[in-house]
Amino acid sequence: MTLEERIQSFTKLGTFFKQFTTSKIEKLEESENNTLFFEAFKMQIERAQEYNGWFTKENVLKAFESWSEALTYKNLTAWTSNYNFTNSNKNVAIILAGNIPLVGFHDFLSVLISGHKVTVKLSSNDRHFLPLIAKFLEYENPYFKNKITFTENKLTQFDAVIATGSNNTARYFEYYFKNKPNIIRKNRNSVAILTGNETNEELENLGEDIFQYFGLGCRSISKIFVPKDYNFDLLFNALYKYKDIITYKKYENNYDYNKTIYLMSQFKFLENGFFMLKEDTNYGSPIATLFYEYYDTLTNLKRKLKVEKEQIQCVVNNSNEDNSVYFGQTQHPKLWDYADDVDTLKFLLNI
Numbered sequence: 001m002t003l004e005e006r007i008q009s010f011t012k013l014g015t016f017f018k019q020f021t022t023s024k025i026e027k028l029e030e031s032e033n034n035t036l037f038f039e040a041f042k043m044q045i046e047r048a049q050e051y052n053g054w055f056t057k058e059n060v061l062k063a064f065e066s067w068s069e070a071l072t073y074k075n076l077t078a079w080t081s082n083y084n085f086t087n088s089n090k091n092v093a094i095i096l097a098g099n100i101p102l103v104g105f106h107d108f109l110s111v112l113i114s115g116h117k118v119t120v121k122l123s124s125n126d127r128h129f130l131p132l133i134a135k136f137l138e139y140e141n142p143y144f145k146n147k148i149t150f151t152e153n154k155l156t157q158f159d160a161v162i163a164t165g166s167n168n169t170a171r172y173f174e175y176y177f178k179n180k181p182n183i184i185r186k187n188r189n190s191v192a193i194l195t196g197n198e199t200n201e202e203l204e205n206l207g208e209d210i211f212q213y214f215g216l217g218c219r220s221i222s223k224i225f226v227p228k229d230y231n232f233d234l235l236f237n238a239l240y241k242y243k244d245i246i247t248y249k250k251y252e253n254n255y256d257y258n259k260t261i262y263l264m265s266q267f268k269f270l271e272n273g274f275f276m277l278k279e280d281t282n283y284g285s286p287i288a289t290l291f292y293e294y295y296d297t298l299t300n301l302k303r304k305l306k307v308e309k310e311q312i313q314c315v316v317n318n319s320n321e322d323n324s325v326y327f328g329q330t331q332h333p334k335l336w337d338y339a340d341d342v343d344t345l346k347f348l349l350n351i
Contacts, residue, residue: 213331219313
């Protein structure tokens with residue numbers, strides 16, 4: 001199977017995904033693929049929250065929307081055009097996280113687009129979508145039937161591995177996979193730099209980066225850096241449009257729990273009834289809490305972030321310097337926006 005044929009298959013998958021949006025789920029064409037898979041995907045989307053309480057229908061559909069935007073022929077061609085593809089046929093194991101819907105899809109895509117075989121170890125929190133996507137691809141092109149394996153057993157026969165987990169599991173992965181080519185991903189968080197000159201629209205867009213997927217993704221903003229005279233009313237007023245998030249019980253429970261902890265510990269914090277702001281030097285904030293830290297100059301802040309880059313997934317501000325991300329775009333990465341800034345496709349083409 002040629003690279004062009006693989007690109008065509010994933011382009012068709014992207015087109016299929018376009019039927020599942022936050023505005024509506026609508027069958028757009030009467031094709032054989034749709035006859036076989038549309039209702040199966042629709043049912044799985046409707047039932048996702050039964051298996052993982054954080055996988056609300058809206059959040060699952062947002063994930064499908066994001067991937068439908070990425071999986072176009074233009075994007076796939078632009079992405080792969082920067083690499084030298086050879087006849088690859090190694091077996092690559094991927095160990096996936098399950099914090100947000102389809103979080104491991106990019107690794108899955110990268111292995112298959114490179115021509116390798118993939119052995120997938122799913123997270124118990126996200127067990128149903130990727131096998132369904134695999135069946136779609138196998139039907140679209142029988143070539144994929146011998147390329148995709150799912151396992152719940154101990155990984156044994158593989159040539160390389162991509163593993164995602166916590167800082168604790170990463171230590172285990174690094175030891176267990178030390179003799180194999182590997183990419184081991186640890187905890188990372190994303191931050192935003194505010195100057196006080198942001199527009200209300202930019203701050204509203206920042207709310208998408210904070211609240212989408214309940215803040216559970218590594219690209220979710222968990223901390224902001226602000227100047228010492230920052231007026232937090234600007235932020236609270238802009239984020240008020242997301243107030244309904246508190247109506248979701250799991251989020252509300254986390255809000256109440258963390259607020260109680262802060263009160264009992266006599267921590268100082270700001271809150272508006274649905275999320276809290278707490279001054280903290282750490283990067284990873286709990287659900288319903290956004291950490292903040294003051295900075296003196298942007299030059300010093302950028303120096304600090306560069307030193308601590310191993311803890312940061314992406315940086316949001318209203319400039320395009322230093323590979324920063326615009327407000328509202330953290331959950332819409334391009335195919336070439338690699339996790340942890342590690343070029344996955346380059347790794348795969350050189351094993």
